[in-house]
Amino acid sequence: MSAKPLLTMNQDQKNKTLSSNFLSSKSSDLNGEITIPGDKSISHRCVILSSLAIGESKINGLLNSSDVNCTINAMKSFGASIDMSSNDECTVNGIGIGSLKQPDNPIDFGNSGTAVRLILGLVSTYPIETHFTGDESLTQRPMRRVTDPLTDFGANFELRNKEFLPIVVKGANLPIPITYEMEVASAQVKSAILLAGLNAPGITTVVEKEKTRDHTETLLKYYGYEISQEERNNKNFISLEGQKYLSPVNIKVPGDPSSAAYPVVAGLICKNSNIKIKNVLLNPTRDGLYRCLDEMGAKITYSNKKNEAGEITYDLEVKSSSLKPIDVPAERAPSMIDDYPILAVAASLTNGISIFRGLSELKVKESDRLLGIYNFLSKNGIDVKIDSNNLIINGSSGGPKGGGLVETNLDHRIAMSSIILGMVSDESIRIDDIETIKTSFPNFIELMKKLGARISV
Numbered sequence: 058m059s060a061k062p063l064l065t066m067n068q069d070q071k072n073k074t075l076s077s078n079f080l081s082s083k084s085s086d087l088n089g090e091i092t093i094p095g096d097k098s099i100s101h102r103c104v105i106l107s108s109l110a111i112g113e114s115k116i117n118g119l120l121n122s123s124d125v126n127c128t129i130n131a132m133k134s135f136g137a138s139i140d141m142s143s144n145d146e147c148t149v150n151g152i153g154i155g156s157l158k159q160p161d162n163p164i165d166f167g168n169s170g171t172a173v174r175l176i177l178g179l180v181s182t183y184p185i186e187t188h189f190t191g192d193e194s195l196t197q198r199p200m201r202r203v204t205d206p207l208t209d210f211g212a213n214f215e216l217r218n219k220e221f222l223p224i225v226v227k228g229a230n231l232p233i234p235i236t237y238e239m240e241v242a243s244a245q246v247k248s249a250i251l252l253a254g255l256n257a258p259g260i261t262t263v264v265e266k267e268k269t270r271d272h273t274e275t276l277l278k279y280y281g282y283e284i285s286q287e288e289r290n291n292k293n294f295i296s297l298e299g300q301k302y303l304s305p306v307n308i309k310v311p312g313d314p315s316s317a318a319y320p321v322v323a324g325l326i327c328k329n330s331n332i333k334i335k336n337v338l339l340n341p342t343r344d345g346l347y348r349c350l351d352e353m354g355a356k357i358t359y360s361n362k363k364n365e366a367g368e369i370t371y372d373l374e375v376k377s378s379s380l381k382p383i384d385v386p387a388e389r390a391p392s393m394i395d396d397y398p399i400l401a402v403a404a405s406l407t408n409g410i411s412i413f414r415g416l417s418e419l420k421v422k423e424s425d426r427l428l429g430i431y432n433f434l435s436k437n438g439i440d441v442k443i444d445s446n447n448l449i450i451n452g453s454s455g456g457p458k459g460g461g462l463v464e465t466n467l468d469h470r471i472a473m474s475s476i477i478l479g480m481v482s483d484e485s486i487r488i489d490d491i492e493t494i495k496t497s498f499p500n501f502i503e504l505m506k507k508l509g510a511r512i513s514v
Contacts, residue, residue, distance in 0.1 A: 078462065078487035081479025082511040084323075087330035089508045093317045095120040095145065095310030096338050097497050098272050099366060101171050102248070103308060104128045105179065106280050107149035108137035109255065112305035116147040119310055124169040124496040131176050134160035151305060154255050155183075163188035163223070168195055168467060168496050170422075171245060173222070174203045178249025181212035182232035182256040182299075190223040194467040199421050200224060202241060203249050209235040210253050234259035234299060238292075241418070242391040244269040244342075247295070251277070251284075257299040265293040269391045270342040275367045280304055311338040311365040315395045316498045317373065318346050319473050320508060322399050324375035325355050326406045326481050332508055334373045336365070345393025346400055353380040353403065382407045382452060387415020394418055397448070398474035401430050405439045406481060407452040417446040424466040433475045436461030437486055460484035469493040473501060480510055 100120040105128065107114035119125065121141065129139050129147075135157040138150040157180065166173040166189060173189055177200070180187050190196070200221060204214040211229030216222075234257045237250055247263050251273055254261025274295060277284045281304035284297045317337045324332040339347060339359070350357060356376040363370050380403055393400070397413055404411035419426040430448060434441040438458030440451035459482025463475040472494050479486030494501050502512055 078489065078514070079476075079491050080485045080487055080513050081476040082485040082513070083482060084480040084509055084511045085328040085330065087324055087327050087332050087508045087510065090333040090335065091320065091504045091507065092335045093312035093337060094122070094498060094500065096313040097122065097124060097315070098171065098244070098270060099276065099310050099338075099368070100125045101128045101175060102272055102276050103310060103366075104132055104139070104147070104149065105175060105252065106276055106303055107305065108132040108135065108139070108151050109154050110151035110280055110303040110305045111153045112151060114149045114151065114305040115307045116149065117145070117307075117309040119145050119147045120313065120497070121145050122495060122497055122499050123167055124172060127166045127169045128172040128176070131164045131166070131172065134162070134164055151303070154303060155300060157183045157185060159185035160187055163190055166191040166195060168192050168493065170195060170198055174200070174245040175248050175252060177203050177224070177226065178207060178252040179255075180226050180228050181207040181253045182210050183228040184230045185228050187226045187228070188223065189226065192467070194424065196222045202243065203246050206235070206237045206246065206250055207253055209237065210257055232257040234261040236262040236264070238264040239266060242267040242269050244271075244273070244391075248273040251295065251297060254297055254299050260296050260298050262294060262296040265295070266291075267388065267391055268293055268342055270340065272340070272368075279308065279367045280306055309365050311368050311370045312336045313497070314338050314340075314343050314347070316501070318396050318399045319477055319498075319501065320505065321350070321357065321373065321375050322403045323477050323480055323505065323508070323510065325350070325378045325380065326403060326477075328377055330375070330377045332375050334375065336363070336370050337373055338365075338368050338370050340368055342392055345389045346396035348389070349383055349385055349393070349400055350403065353383050353407065354378055355380060379454065380407045382409035382411040384411070385413045390415050390418060395470060398426065398430050398470045399477060401434060401448065401450060402474050402478045404450045405434060405452045405457060405478070406454055408454045409452060411450045411452060413448040415446055416448055422468070424468040424471065426468060426471065429466060429468055429471045430474075433461070433463045433471055433478065436463065437478060437482060456481045456483065458483050459486045462487040462489060464489050465493060467493050469496050469498070473498065476505070476510075476512060
């Protein structure tokens, strides 16, 4: 009897797809009140900074997802003591800046681009050798945009094909501070440089031409670290002096605006819906999607303004709306880079042509996300095309035909956006894999079903 051929991971996933698709079907009358999990970007940074503080920090509302768990495991391997309770409370006993130990084993970052890029920065100014790896998707994402500036501190990086994971990091024995002007708007690159600067003597400065999400700067101040920010000649200068101290904190992580985007858009486009979403972060460097929805005529009421972790949060009340097409300028991309897939769903329900401009950065996300948006829309009967780095959607308020099978390619945002699209499609939409949703929004299916979404196997 001949042996069966070995299946590759992709073939195995395809076989699983044929036997078990997840269905999202037309839904209406969404109603209820939900609380969104903690912001993913802030959760990563809280774990890292708490691990570098001297003393015990308590983090409430930490996002308990596979991505954030990668950061927790990494910081444990450097010597921090971290305990995650069942109710999303995290206790961290930090070891102080300058005290990272060399890990005993390679660090696996799974699917988390944020974790790997931030921690590449962190370790680059320590005289230790660290091996970084990740899953099939993460090993295809470019890393030189981060490692190139970090070499100026004195670090050395060995990358696969000079670009990708796995990476061997040999941190600087005698790190030197740097001044670096950003070539591409990226909060991950900026944060990596600032984290590297924490253990470099002297002043490290990042210069931004376009402002990106500023959670690292905000949190450094919250942890008692002095950091300066000023605008000169239409550029943003961010500076810190290294080798000082971070103080432990008690902090509450606000709700993730990118996660909130999915029930928000569902509430807007599903008929007869009225939902409330509590404690959503609306930082000016993250609110591009909400500005777009407001311009499209969305019925969203913002109330109960609060301050959490140095950030402003609101409760959102969302009602079914008749949305208008939109032309999204390229300069808005840094404030909503993760939110284009779900905005594309909203645009497909308008009468007319929407254009999303300047989306080159989407090509280097968990997948080629620009192509991913095109695929899940076109497979379900929506008139869409890519013109260079622009996405053009010819929408219809009647809703799409649906009926397609969406291959997520390990991209959680494509998976969640496809589920929302299925809720307004004539025929159910099949999604090949929802496991990847656990990277950012573990209880997404549960919360959407609570509101009335029809999602099944």
